[in-house]
Amino acid sequence: MEYTITTRGLSKAYQGKEVISNVNMNVRKGEIYGFLGPNGAGKTTIMKMLTTLVKPTAGDIHLFNELLTASSYEVLGRIGSIIEYPIFYEKMTARQNLELHREYMGYHNKQAVQEALDLVQLRGIDHKPVKEFSLGMKQRLGIARAILTKPELLILDEPINGLDPQGIKDFRSLFQILSREYGITLLISTHLLGEIEQIADTIGVISGGRLLEEVSMDNIRGQNTEFMELVTSEQSRAAVLINHQMGISNYKVLHDNIVRIYDDKINQKDLFKALAENNIDIQSINKKVMSLEEYFLDLVQRDSKMNEGA
Amino acid sequence: MLKLVKLELTKYPLKWYGVSAIIANLSIIILITLVSYFEPDSEIVFKNVEEALVVLSSFLRATFVILAAVLIAKLIIEEYKNKTISVLFTYPINRKKMFGVKLLLIALLTFIALFASNLFSAGVFLLINSYLQIVPGTVNQAFLLHQVLSILTFSIATAGTGLIPLYFGLRKHSMPATILSSLLIVAFTSAHNPSFSLASIVYIPLALAIVGVMIASWAIRNVDKVDLT
Numbered sequence: 202m203e204y205t206i207t208t209r210g211l212s213k214a215y216q217g218k219e220v221i222s223n224v225n226m227n228v229r230k231g232e233i234y235g236f237l238g239p240n241g242a243g244k245t246t247i248m249k250m251l252t253t254l255v256k257p258t259a260g261d262i263h264l265f266n267e268l269l270t271a272s273s274y275e276v277l278g279r280i281g282s283i284i285e286y287p288i289f290y291e292k293m294t295a296r297q298n299l300e301l302h303r304e305y306m307g308y309h310n311k312q313a314v315q316e317a318l319d320l321v322q323l324r325g326i327d328h329k330p331v332k333e334f335s336l337g338m339k340q341r342l343g344i345a346r347a348i349l350t351k352p353e354l355l356i357l358d359e360p361i362n363g364l365d366p367q368g369i370k371d372f373r374s375l376f377q378i379l380s381r382e383y384g385i386t387l388l389i390s391t392h393l394l395g396e397i398e399q400i401a402d403t404i405g406v407i408s409g410g411r412l413l414e415e416v417s418m419d420n421i422r423g424q425n426t427e428f429m430e431l432v433t434s435e436q437s438r439a440a441v442l443i444n445h446q447m448g449i450s451n452y453k454v455l456h457d458n459i460v461r462i463y464d465d466k467i468n469q470k471d472l473f474k475a476l477a478e479n480n481i482d483i484q485s486i487n488k489k490v491m492s493l494e495e496y497f498l499d500l501v502q503r504d505s506k507m508n509e510g511a
Numbered sequence: 512m513l514k515l516v517k518l519e520l521t522k523y524p525l526k527w528y529g530v531s532a533i534i535a536n537l538s539i540i541i542l543i544t545l546v547s548y549f550e551p552d553s554e555i556v557f558k559n560v561e562e563a564l565v566v567l568s569s570f571l572r573a574t575f576v577i578l579a580a581v582l583i584a585k586l587i588i589e590e591y592k593n594k595t596i597s598v599l600f601t602y603p604i605n606r607k608k609m610f611g612v613k614l615l616l617i618a619l620l621t622f623i624a625l626f627a628s629n630l631f632s633a634g635v636f637l638l639i640n641s642y643l644q645i646v647p648g649t650v651n652q653a654f655l656l657h658q659v660l661s662i663l664t665f666s667i668a669t670a671g672t673g674l675i676p677l678y679f680g681l682r683k684h685s686m687p688a689t690i691l692s693s694l695l696i697v698a699f700t701s702a703h704n705p706s707f708s709l710a711s712i713v714y715i716p717l718a719l720a721i722v723g724v725m726i727a728s729w730a731i732r733n734v735d736k737v738d739l740t
Contacts, residue, residue: 252601254739271735278603288594290522297521304518305602 203230203266205354205386206251210260213246213410221246221410223260228388228403233380235401236390237497243410244390248284248358251388252277265353278306281352283360287343291332295323295342298331299349308350317345320375336363344372348379355379355387361396373400394494408501421493428491429462429472432484436460439481447475458484515604515612523585528578528620535574536628540635543567547645560640560648564633564658569701569710571632572669575625576700579673580693582617584686587677591684597739610734614674614727622670629662664713671720672696678726 206228213221221243228234236244249255251262253271262269264276289298299314318324321341326334334342340363347355361369377400379385391397394404398418405415433439439460443449451463462472469486476483543563547556557563587610590596600606640646675696680689700719703710 249597249739254597254600256736256738272605274603274605276603277601280601282601284597284601285594288598290595291593293522301518301521302598304514305599305604307603 204228204263205230205265206234206388207263208247208260209263211247211250211257211262212259213243213250213255214258219410221250221257224407224410224412226405226412227415228386231380231384231386232402233376233387233389233397233400235394235397235404236388236407237392237394237397237404238390238407239392239501242392242407244407245285245358246410247407248282248356248388248390251356252280252282252284254284278350279353280356281347281350281354282356282358283340283343283347284356284358286336286359286362287339287346289331289339289342292330294328294330295326295334295345298342299346302346302349306350313349313351317349320348321345322371337365337368340364341368344375348385351383351385353385355385355389357387357389359390359392361391361393369396373397376400394497398493404497406497406500408504411504413500413504421496427465428489429467429469430485430487430489431460431462431472431476432458432486433460433476434458434482434484438479439476442475442479442481443472446479447472512608512612515609516616519586519613519616525620528582528624531578532575532624532628535571536632539567539570539574540632540639542570543636544639544645548643557646560637560646560650561654563636563640563646565708565711566703567632567636568629568662568665569703571625571629572665572710572716573697573701575621575628575669576673576697577690577693578624579617579621579670580676580680580690582620583674583677583680584689586613586617588680588684588686588689591681592686594739600739606734607731611731614677614731618670618674618727621673622666625669626662626666629666630659633658633662661713665716668713668716668720671723672700672716674723674727675719677723677730681730 204227206226208224208226211221211224211226212219224243224247226247236247238244246255250257251264251269253269253273256271264273265279267273267276269276289295290301293301295318296314299317303311303314321344323338323341323345326338331339331342340360344357344360347357361372364372373396376387376389380387380400389397389401397404401418403415403417404421406413431439436454436458440452440454443452443460443462447467449462449464449467453461453463455461469488473483473486543566547563557566590599599609602609637650641650673693676689676692679692680686682688696719699709700716701710702708709715
C-alpha cells in the first residue's frame with residue numbers, strides 16, 4: 202500500500218499545553234480522506250503542520266514517503282491547499298490572484314487559470330476585486346487556486362463552508378472527479394460528516410487533538426448498525442423485561458421514553474409479544490439504522506466523557 | 512530572484528511611492544528656497560550653502576525613512592496581518608529568499624530614490640541660488656564632489672536605517688508601530704540647529720544602518736522558525 206501522508210506520534214504544544222497529541226495518520230495514495238471532528242479539535246493545526254506553516258513539537262510527517270522538515274520547500278509544489286479559510290490578495294481580481302499563484306508555483310501552462318475557473322464554475326468575475334466576493338465565491342476561487350497546478354495532494358480545510366446546496370453538490374462531484382480521474386489524493390476536513398460521507402474512502406475522527414479512529418468507509422458500511430427502537434411510557438419495566446426475561450444485555454435506555462435494542466437475534470414480533478404479555482405500554486416499535494453521523498458523534502462523545510472522568 | 516521582485520511589484524504596485532517621492536522633492540526645494548528668500552535676517556536662515564544642503568538632505572532622508580517604513584508595512588507586515596503570508600509560504604520557494612527579496616527591494620528602492628532625489632533637489636537648489644544669490648557661499652568642483660560623496664554615503668546609511676522599523680512591526684504585526692518607529696528614528700537622526708547638528712554626523716545613520724541590517728538578518732533567519740497561527 203502506498204501512502205501519500207503518514208504521521209507518527211505527531212504532537213504540537215503551545216506554551217506547554219498540548220493541542221495535538223500523538224497523531225498517527227495514514228492517508229493512502231489516491232483516496233479521499235475525510236478528516237472529521239468538532240470545531241477546535243485540531244484539524245487546522247494538523248493541516249498547517251502538513252504544509253510546514255506550523256512546526257511539530259514531536260513526531261514526524263512523511264509526505265510522498267519523504268520526511269517533512271522546516272525547509273522542505275520543493276514538496277510544497279506537489280500540494281494544493283486551502284487552510285483555515287481562503288485567503289487572497291483582496292484588491293486583485295480572481296484571475297490576477299490565480300496568475301500570481303501560477304507564477305509562484307512555477308507552473309507554465311497559462312491555460313490552467315481559465316481551466317480552473319471553469320472547473321469551479323466561477324463566471325462574470327473578471328473585473329471584480331476579490332474583496333467583493335461572497336464566502337461561497339471565495340471558497341470556489343480557493344478550490345480553483347488549489348487545483349490549478351494539478352497537484353498530487355489536495356489539503357482542503359472545510360472547503361464546503363459557505364456554499365449553497367447546489368455548490369455543495371457540485372463540489373462533491375468535483376472532488377470525486379479529481380480523485381478518480383486525476384488520481385489526486387484529497388484530505389478534506391469538516392465538522393459535518395454528511396458533507397463527505399458519500400465521497401470519502403477513509404474517515405479519520407479527531408477530537409481534543411487526538412485521532413480517535415481511522416476507518417475505511419467500506420468497513421463502517423458493513424458494520425452492524427441496525428437496531429430496534431421502542432417507544433414506551435414504562436421505560437424501566439420494559440428494560441427489566443428485555444434484560445432479565447429476554448436475556449438481552451445490548452440495549453440502551455434513552456431520554457424521551459426510548460429504548461434501543463442492538464441485539465440482532467430478536468425480531469419485532471417477539472418483542473411485541475413479550476411486551477404485550479406483560480402489559481407494558483407500547484407506543485411504537487421500529488427497526489432503524491444508526492446513521493454514520495450518530496456513529497461518529499457517539500465516538501466523540503464517549504471520548505469526551507472519558508476525558509472528563511480522567 | 513528577479514522573478515520574485517517582479518511578483519512583489521505585481522502585488523504591490525509602487526506608483527504611490529514615485530508620486531510621494533516627487534511631491535517630497537518639490538516641497539522640500541520650495542520650502543528651503545522660500546525660507547532663505549523671505550527671512551534673510553532671521554536666525555533660522557542658513558549661514559552658507561553647505562548648511563542649506565545639510566538641512567535639505569536631512570528633510571529628504573526623513574522622508575525616505577518614513578517611506579521605507581510604509582514599504583515595510585505594506586510588503587511585509589500587511590502580508591502577516593491579512594494572512595496572505597500563509598499562502599506565500601505554501602509555495603515551493605525558499606522562505607528566507609522570499610523574505611530577503613522583500614527586504615532587499617525596500618533597501619534598494621530607498622537607496623536609489625534617496626540618492627536620485629538628493630542629487631536632483633540639491634542641484635535645483637544650487638541652480639536657483641546661483642541666479643538669486645539667496646544664501647552666500649562659493650560652489651566649485653571640489654565642493655560639488657564632496658557633496659556627491661556625502662549624499663552617496665548618507666543614502667547608503669539611510670537605506671540600512673530604514674530597515675529598523677521592521678523589528679517593531681514584526682513584534683505584533685502592527686502597521687502603525689512600524690510607521691511610528693520610523694518617525695522616532697527620523698526625529699533623532701534629522702535633528703538640526705545651527706549650533707549642534709545631529710543631521711550632519713554621518714556616523715549616526717551609519718551605526719543605525721548596521722542595526723537595521725542586523726534586524727533584517729535576524730528576521731530572515733527567523734522566518735522558518737516561527738509558526739503561522
